[in-house]
Each structure stands twice: as C-alpha cells, then as structure tokens.
Amino acid sequence: MSDLELRGVTKAYGAAQVIKGVDLHVAQGEFCVFVGPSGCGKSTLLRMISGLEPISGGEVRIGGEVVNHLGPAERGLAMVFQSYALYPHMTVRQNLSFGLENLRAPKSEIAERVTAAAQMLQIDKFLDRRPKDLSGGQRQRVAIGRAVVREPRIFLFDEPLSNLDAELRVEMRGEISRLHRRINNTMIYVTHDQVEAMTMADKIAVLRDGRLEQFGRPLDLYNTPDNTFVAGFIGSPRMNFFKGHVRGGAVTLDAGTTVPLPAGKFQLAEGAAVTLGIRPNGMKPGNAGLPLTVASVERLGGESYLYGTAPDGTAVTVHSPGQTRIEPGTQIALALDADDAHLFSTDTTRSLLRKDA
Amino acid sequence: MIKKRKVVAAALAATFLATTAASAAVQLRFECAQDGNECDTMMAIFKKFEATHPDIQVKMDLVPYKAILENLPVDLAAGTGPDMAKITDLGGLHKYYLDLAPYVDKAALEKDFGKTLDWYRAGPNDKGIYGIQTQLTITGAFINKTLFDQAKVAVPGKDATWDDWAKAARAVAKATGTKYPMAMDRTGHRFAGMAMPYGAKYFDAKGNPEMNDPGFAAAAKQFVAWNNDGTMDRNVWAGQGGASYADATKEFINGELVFYYSGSWQIQKFAKQIGDAFDWEVMPAPCGPAGPGHCSGMPGGSGVVGFKSTKHPKEVAELLAFLAQPANYSELEAKSLNIPANATVATAGVKYEGVTPAASKALNAFSAQVPTISPVGYAFQGYKNNRAMFNITVKRLTQAIVGEMSVDEALKRMDADLKEAVAASK
Amino acid sequence: MTPFLTRTRGRQRLHWTDWLAYAYLCLGVLLMFGPVLWLVISSFKTERELQHYPPRLLPYVQKMEKVPGYSDPLPVFKVTAGPLAGQEVAQVRRIGIVSQVVRPDAPQTIVKVPIKDRKPVEHVALATSNYAKLFKRFNFFQFFYNSTFITVVATIITLLINSMAAFALSKYDFRGRGTVMALIIGTLMIPPTVVLVPLFLIVRDFGMIDTLWGVIIPGAATPTGVFLLRQYMLTIPDEILDAARMDKASEWKIYWRIILPLSAPALAVLAILSIMWRWNDFLWPLIALQRQEHFTLQLALNSFRGEFNTDWASLLAMTVLTLVPIVAVFAFLQKYIATGIASTGGK
C-alpha cells in the first residue's frame, strides 16, 4: 500500500508529445479514476505508471521512491487489462499463480492466496477451467483475481469494464468498489465513461490531449468545474452551453434572453464574451424565458428529457421530472435557474467563479 | 523422467564417442560405389591384407555413384577426401593422385597393367603409378540370338559394319514383331564405340581435342537419322535431358530389343535376369566406313587410386599393390565377373565363379576384343577432359534428335562447348 | 453451377453435387494413394519381375516343380498350341527356339515344343527377401539412428532458434528490425541448390564436414520458419505479454511460458515441415557426409544406384522402410497440422 505521485511526467514518440507534463498525487488507499475522451493519453499515462511504457520526462514516485528506472516487475504493481489478457493456455488457477511463481513464493502460500482471491471473487468453482470456457464476467473476475493475489502496492485498471454488457458493467462496478473498500488499496482506474468515474472514484483526474484538466473529488468536479471541458464531460446528460456577453451584472445570451447572475459569485468584466453553462435540470419549461423548439422527447416514465434548439441554433437538453405533455414540434419557453448556472470565459474556457466566494 | 533424460544423455555421449574413436593405429577410408558386388569383393580381399597387417584397418564407405561423380572432386579440392577410392573419371582427377611408385614394385605393375596405367597419368612424360584398373570394360554389341533364329535372319559376320547391323536388326525386328531393332546407352562413351569405326579421331594432329572431324560428324548424322527412323530405340537418348545416363537393359531383358550396344559390365545382370528366356550373345566390334582397322570398342572402367592428401601413403600403396597381385586380382575379377586389365591374369585366364555358359562365353568374347582396341580409344579414355566430351556429345546429340536444332548446328555447338570446357580446365 | 461452390450443405438426402464431390474424392484417393501403393507392392517383387513388361500389379513368380529324375526344380509352362495344348509341362532345357519339356506324370518322355507355344505358369508370391537382404547387407539401424538423430535434433534446434528470432521480430520494436526482416525474406527465395559449393566450403571451415552437425546446423535457420512463426506470433495480443511483465516474468520466461505454448499450432506446422525436409533430404547430406557410419537412410538407399546398374528390388524395399516413420509422424501430428496451417498460412 503506497501513494503515487507524478511530477511533470511527459511522454513523446519522436516529435509527437502525447503526455504534456502531468502533476498528480494519489494518496494511499485512494481510488483514483483517470477519465477523458479516447486519445487523451489516459491509458498511456497508466502504462507509464506501470512501467510498461518508458517515461520521457518527469518523475513517477511510488511510496515516495522514484521508480522511473524500474521495470514493470519491480514496481510492485498489478494491472487489469482492457482485454483481460488472460493466458489462454493456462487454467484459471495457473493464471492466478503465474505471478506468484515468478516471485518464487512458496507453494503453500501460492495455493492459499489463490484460494482466498478466488473465493473473494467467486471464481473458486472455475479454477481448473481455461479462459475460453468462461463468460465475459467470469473472465473479468479472473483478471481482477490475478491482480489481487499479487497483493500489489497499487492496482491499475485499464478500462476493465468496456468489454462487458451494460448490466454486467453495473454489477462489476459495484464489485470493484466493494473490493476497494475491503482491501482498501490504492487504485488507479482508467475509463472513458464518466458514470464509472463518478460512481467509483474517490478522486477523478480529467485528462484531455495529454494534459490534466482537473483533479478532485467527483462532486467538486461536478459542482465547480474548472473549465468548459470538465463541465461538459462530467455529468449526464451533458451541460448546456449558451454563448453570450456580460451586460451590467447579467448575461445577454446570443439566443436573445438575458439571465441575471447572483452578485459576487463570478468575476465579471463588462462586455466580455462568456459562456453560460446550465445543467439540464437547471431549466424548467415555463411561461416565459428562453424560447425552445422541441425536436424530440424521451419519456422514461419517472422523468422526461426534452431535446430542442434555441433561436441561435444551440442544442439544448432539458430534464423534466415526472411525465410531460409537451409534444415534439411545439415551442416552449424555458426558465433558467441562475443559482445553478456556471460561467466561463469564452476565450480561455476557464471558469469565472470567484475562488474566495 | 530422470530415467529418460539419462537415456538421452547416454545417446548423445555415444554419438560423440563414435565420431572420435578410432580403433586401429592406421585407418584407411575407401570410398566405393558398386554396380554388382565389386566393392564387397574388394573388401574381402582387403580383409586378407588386414590379417597380415594388424595395425591397418580398411573402412569402406559404400556410396551412391553420384557421390563419386559429383562430390568426390569437390571433397578432394577442399581437402576433405578419403584415403582412396574406386573412381571412373581416371584422367580428370589426376591432380589429386598419390604416386605409388616410391612404395611399390614399379616394374611388376608396369608389366601387368601396361596400357591402363597411362589413363591415370598427366601425359606421356609422366612415369608415375597412380591407380590399379580393377574393372576393364569394353563397349560392345549384344544380340538376342533367339530373335535372329525366329526371324531366320543370318547373324552378320566378323567384319560387319554398323550399317549391316542396322539392316539385319531391322529385318529381325520386322519379322518377329519386336519393338526396337537397336539401342545404345545414353553416354558419349558408348557413342565413341560407333564414332571410331566411322573414322572419328577426337584429337587433332597436335593432340588437342576436337569434335568436328568428318568421321565424328558422319557417325553423328547416322545416329540421329537412326533415332528418327525407328532403327534406334528413341527412349534411351531422347527420353532424357542433360547428361543423365540411361540404358536399354530392361528392353533387352524383356526380349524387345534385337541389337544392344552397351558394354561388358552388363553380363552379370543379363545372366541373372534373362536366365533361360532367350539366347544372347556378344558380337565382335562393328566396323564402319573407316575400314577394318577401326573396328573397335571403347575401353573404360574403373580403378582404385590413392590420394595425395592421405596421411598414410605407404599403407595405401601397399594395400593397392596387394590388390594388384595376380592371385588377388584374379579372385576379384572372378567374383565380380569383370575382364582383367592385368596382363598376367589375362594370360592365365580367369575362372569366373558361378556363371552360366552364356555369361562365360560373353566374357571371353569381350576379353578377345581387348587386343583390338584402337589407339584412339586408349587415348580418349586417358584424356582428362573426356568426361566433358562425353557429356557434350550426349547433350547436343539429344537436342538434334528431339529437333531442338539441326545436326550441323549441334556439331557446331559441341565444338564451342568443348573449347569452353578446355579453357575452364586450364 | 451448384451448391458445390458454397459451403451450404443441405440436411436432406444426397444431392447430385454430393455424388460429384464423392466421385472427385475417390478419384483423388486413387490418384494420391495409387502410385505409392504400387510402390509398396513393387517392393515385394523380384528384380526380374520388376523388369517385366507389361508391368503387373501383383508380384508374380514362375511356378517351379520338382520332377522325379531331375535334381533341380523345373520351371512350369502351359502349352498353348499343338498336341499338348492346355497342359502344364515342366521345361527341361531350351535349345534355340525349341523347348524340351516333360509332362509331370511322364517324366521320362521328352517332348519338343516351339517356345512360341508355351506360357510360363505363375503365381503370386511376396519377395520378402528384398527386405531381409537389407538387414543382412548393412547396418540398417545405424542409418536409421543417424536419420532420426539428424531429424530430431535439427527439428528441435530449428524450432528453438527460429521461434526465438520470430519472437524478437514480432514482439519488439528495435532499430534494424526492418533490415533483418528484409534479409530473411530476400533469402526465402534462394534455393539452397544453387549455393552448394560455397556452402560446402564454409561448413568445411567450421570443421563440420563428415559430422552429423554439418548436416544439422546449416539448414537450421530457415527463412520460411522464421516467416511462418512471426506471422503467427503477430496475432498474439501484446497485452498478454504486458500482463506477464506485470506478473514479474522475465523476457525469456515470457518467451517460453507464454509465446511458445501459444504458438503451438505454428510450431507443429514447422515441425512437420522440418521433419519432412530433414528426413527426405538427399543432396546436402550426400555432400556433407562421407563415412558410411554417418550415412542417413536416404544416402544408404541411393547407394543401390551404381554407375550402370540400380538394384531396384533393394532400393524399393528401402524406400518403403524410410517411408514408414514419416507416415507415422504425420498420422500423429495430423490434427495439429490442419489447425496449424489454418492459423498461419491464411493470414
């Protein structure tokens, strides 16, 4: 059990810089999720931590010790791969014990740890099967089991649930969370799915284009996103963004409506180009407000979503609790809740929230 | 499992030992390829030698003839050859021979082996003794006498020409419904037996090899014509490519061939496989346009030589001299059914063992032809590039037979090929 | 044309295309097996029967009969014309075109029959002596041992060094990889036959002429083998290797615990190819080996070929004997070959 620290970590393939300097500290026992769109460098960063990918610059410290020069085997980590990477020619038992054998653990200890891990993950019935005879979820458990038996300092997960169907994914999500609570180990988890990130993480690191966009607790990221990217990425459905300008303490949207802002919450400069962000549940169909042409309606029974466009062409999603009578094709007005609003500079995309507020 | 590993280890150790262990003080390697039992017979004689020389052990490597023809020259050039071998390219390998003269009774060998010693020599000024001719062969004609009888055609006499034989063979074949009137082995060596009666010289006045003299050309033209009009069994020459050897033994044994131009080495096989099926006989060498003096077969055969690279020249020489002793040599010829090249043995006559009357008659018929061999034949057989000349003859004549080129074109190409070969061997 | 070109196959009764397919397959069996079967049968023929025309399927020998008054058994003929027509007679001797025969029941009376009017009486008999002679004549087991040693050791070495190289070329990204690949593929096409002389001289300089190693080593690094294995290894996901690295396996351990077992089908294909090449190889052993105690079966087999004569009976018997082990190995490796080629050749 150790903490992990990245200091100015970079990675370049020839001239192409893939990781552009990441600083990060994951405390001991924390469950940290790396999230970002595909190609953002999150898997590369994980492989650099694991030692499978050499580090071009900066430092990786595990338990305070610089491990840049160490190979994957010496860092004391374990990894669960996206494709599980089970050894197809070995039985489950052999898969689980392979790493321990490499560590020259005594046979009795190997057996003990394998049994324990298998029981914990409920794969003890399949120990003598080969991977090809297992279902997707069972394979996933074996892959996790292979990491568990090693009792590593840090667990690394590389999009481990992306090959499972929706139902299993939810189940395994819970399983991994329980596992974390149980062994309370440092875990780094890579995913492109923000729901996974929100539900599982102690801390989320949002990555884009080789850079760390924001690092923090899930709800902090949700409530106070640092920039439009994080704001758009965290939360589902996505936050709505409206372009506009500051006009005397309020924002005049390009769509025509003016939204007053709570005083003192944002750093406002008169006339500045800003982007107003409101989550779908920050708006209500009302009598007056932002006009919206409804294109389609999703009725989920307990709640409904309206999809439409504002007069300036901005796509808008609105959450409506309960069942709605609004039909596609009608025009409605939206009341915007200014207390729920986020404001960003259009030029820098950074949040205009006052830090001291 | 451990047991298995031990077995493997033991097997490995055994192979290493096998490569390094040599029992006797002197071991002589003898490379030999055989048609019948000649190598085995020679080994039996060498065993007698070993009995009186306990420090010497002869090991025979019985190889395919291909190895003697193709690999031995490479081995010798590379210095990885055996101590001695039975070879057929007598002139071509001269540069590798061990001169036995310092170790043996030169006079005795000269007296016994006379002419054949020249075949191993570099030229007229070379007085060395290099090899023992163990098998003297002569090319000659076999006929199926029974077919002649059935056709009621008279067998041509002693001075019959190739032309006479062709006429007679065709008549017999026609009368008896036999498939092939004549056939000749596919080699330039046998063809020389036909070319010489037509006047082929093979060497010009200066002693340089040539293949375009009128006699050779006439024989070539006649031979190609016979192949194309059905007189000759076309399968033998035209059925092959390159310089590969082919014969008509099968056709003759099956009684489908009237006249077969081959050589003395066939006797053993004919005796065994024809058995009582029909009568066969050896005829005197056919004559030709060049006149009676040129009715000659082509001599040939194989001999045993020692190589310079041997570490035991004295032992090799002694062994070969032992083999050449009339008593031993006579035994070799008697058992392997060959014509002796040793004059003493020839004069005394060889008592061939276990042969049918037909075979014994045939052997004697060939023996009687030895003195009539033309000097051209001797010279040609002793020439170091004769292999090349044989092969060129076969390759080009076949091309003329199958129609890839005219006979004239083939003759022209033969001459060019020969020049190339001579230049390369300088 | 027909469902025959697709892989859809009905569950109903045999379609006419099925009949066509079976006809083709049966023709195939005849064509593929027939010649070899004939070879096997011929190996039981006497030398004389081998030379017989027209060739006959089964090995025949002439019937011999012991007749009172004659010390040796006499050959039996059937008379086809004349007063004795249809009877079996024993021939005492033949003079020219007349044959002197006796009836077995009247061994004293000699009858003259023209040789045209008699036919040999023959029966089928296996000349097993062809085989017996082999074992008597030379040390068959020495040759068998040499062939086996060369084949087994060469195949193991070939598999080992070629799979190592293929592993390096498929799973590592290093400077010079392209060059090595190009060299290997370039020489894939040069038949060894054209470089016999330089190869001989090099092997000589290594001191390996006339040793079994001189046969084993030069052909061990086959470009075909490297190519085949590499193609297969490319299909093994890199993540498995990474997983093993996380499991603290050394690169060598990854090679033999992960890569080798996973390449088993491709290795089986290379194994059978190598076994075939080595067992049947003739030209190179003929050059590289000189002493009879180092000879392989193929060399011993060809030593029945003299300058003028070939001992066909022995040669055929020997051929059949050399065929047996390779067929056995094939039968054993058969199923691996099918799946192995499936996964290597196709990609």
Place this chain on the structure above:
Amino acid sequence: MLKLITPFMQIVDVPMRALQGLLGPRRLAWVFLLPNLFVFGFFTFLPVILNFFYATTGSDHILLQDRPFVGMTNFGQLMNCQSYLDPNTCQIDVFWRAVHNTLWFIVLQVGFMVVFSMITALILNRKIRARGFFRAVFFFPVLLSPVVVALVWKWILQDQGALNAVLDYLGYPTVNWLLSPTWAFAWSIFLSVWFHMGFYTLILLAGLQAIPRDVYEAAAMDAASPWRVFRKITLPLLMPTMVVVMVLALIKGVQTFDEIYAFTGGGPGSATTLVIQYIYQNGFSAAPRLFGLASAASILVAIVLVALTAVQLWITRRNANG
C-alpha cells in the same frame, strides 16, 4: 515433453535475466535473434555473397583462391543473344531454353495448382463423411521425398510403364509420354501439382473455414445463386489466402528442381530443363563444371525473384490499402 524442456529453459533463464538487466528488454531482442542470425549469416547469407565471387571468376577450380578473375564475362556470355525469344540464337542456348521452360512452367503450374487446390478445398469444406481421411489423403504426397515421387511416376509413364499397360489392356493406342516434349512438359506440371497440391489445399481450406457463416446466411436470405455466392462472397473473402497461396506457389515453382530432375532429367532434349536444374548441372553435377557460369545464372535468377517479390509486396500493400 514439457517436463523435459522446463529444466533447460530454467537454466537459460539465469543468464537471460542477467542480460535483460544489462541491456534492457528492448536490446534483448538482439539476444533472441543471435542464434538464428549466426546460423543464417554463415550458412545462408555468406554462401549467397560468395556466389558473387564465383560469378566473376572463371575456370573449373573449386577453391576461390585458385580461380582467375574474369569480371563480367560470365554474365556477358549468358546475356549474349540475338533474340531472347529464340534460344537458338543465344550463346548459352540451354540457359535460355531453361528460362523459357521455367516461365511456362510457373505460369501453368501455379494456375493449375490454384485451380485444383481450390476445387479440392471447396469439396473438403462440404459436409462430407470421413473428411479427416480425405484431407489426409490429399496431403499425403507432400510427405514423400522428391526422388520417390519422380521414381514412381517415371515408372508409370515410361514407354513400358503402367499407364501404357492399362491403355493397352483397354485397347487404346499407347503414347510414349516422356518422349514427346509437350507431353513430358505437361506431365512435369502434373507431377508438381500432384506433389504439392495438398499443402495449398490445406491453406485454402483454412481460409474457407475462416469465412463467417453468417455471411452465407445473409446471402441465402438475399436469394443469391450459388455461383454468385462463390463469385461475390467466397472469392473476395478468400482473396488474402489466395494471394498467400499464389506467392508461395510462385516461389516454390521457380525453385522446382529435385522432382523434375529425377523425373525426366530435363528431357527430352531440354524440354523440361528448368533454371535451377541448369544451374545445378553446370555448377555441380557433370563435367565440364562451369561454376562461374552457374553462379552468374543463379544471380540473374535471384534478381528476377527479388523483383517479383517486390511487385508482389506492392500489390498486396495496394490491396490492403484499397
């Protein structure tokens, strides 16, 4: 088996671990390559290089140091032709005959090989009884040694061979198969196809079995005719496999030597003499041994082969991209 190799591998693991520590995993690749490169370098690559020296020297000496340098003379002789289309006008006519023969041989042989192994693979891919047996039968000849194959077929086809005996028995006129240049050539191609077909059949069969079943089911829903299914689905999906088969058959075709040499000896005349046989005969087998000429010829062949591969690679690349 595994138990036998495990100790060996564990022993090797010790120095390999040390090397891995010393070199790092990436440079360790060279260690894996080393044994192969050693053997390959000395026994495959070096002889090819030495061949260049033979090609530029003359005489029938075997050792390089005895051979006089002749420059490009050997190449000059080989290329000395009035017309490359008519071997009779060439100085080294047999070489050019061999080149012509080889070109025809590979075109026809590869063609027949692909067609027949395709048909066989299609049939073996059907639901038939005893499929394993039939598959083994077609693969069986691959196991034989070339000399045996040639020997058996020579027996069958010679003038007094089995085929003529059968024809004779059935009352048909016999043909002297190996005496007619055309027939001998045709039978050489037949022999070669017979010998190697099983290997390619297996590759094609594997390719066929790799085609997903649902594609055929979709085609069945579209009511496509069997012929169209073959043309539009089987063939295109099998194309990558076909390319492999064709390339392998081409390479093997050019290298053909043993079986044809033992079968016809290159005859009648030079009707079935292929390039490799020409090289072997001139460089090794029979006097006069013109090593220089043979090496030069082998280099010319190698150049053509490398060019052919380059073209083939280019085509597959293009196919892969398009």
